[in-house]
Amino acid sequence: MTIARAxxxxxxxxxxxxxxxxxxxxxxxxxxxxxxxxxxxLVSVDHRHVATGTQFDQAMRMAKENVDGGGSGRIETPSKSTGSGRRIHLVK
Structure with missing residues (x-):
């Protein structure tokens, strides 16, 4: 177990x-x-939004992953409707 932890x-x-x-x-x-x-x-690289995360280090990890290999760039919960009928995406 010690070897696995190390x-x-x-x-x-x-x-x-x-x-x-x-x-x-x-x-x-x-x-x-x-x-x-x-x-x-919100993280942008070369003037392009690449990640959104609730924690700074989480957002940076997603940004690196998205810049290096592609990906969605954000963690989303299901959309909610505003009173105006517009849909918004909430970040976990």
Whole structure:
């Protein structure tokens, strides 16, 4: 069990390091932007929205995944209707 935990820890550390190296490189090149809104953390790379997440690190992980390999870029709950009949998407 100790070996499995150590392997999991090392894997998580490597993933974290890769994520923050990616983030730092984009930040140095001024290619990444983020902001917190009522929908959560919005992340854009090269002026293109690539992820929305409720937690900053979650949004950054999704952004990296979407930039590197494609994906939806957000976690959604079912749409809800506003009083005007418009539909809105809520982020978990």
């Amino acid at each position: 392997a999991a820890r090392d894997s998580a550390n490597a993933e974290d390091a890769a994520l923050w190296r990616w983030f730092a490189a984009l930040l140095d090149e001024r290619r990444i932007r983020w902001c917190h809104s009522g929908r959560g953390w």
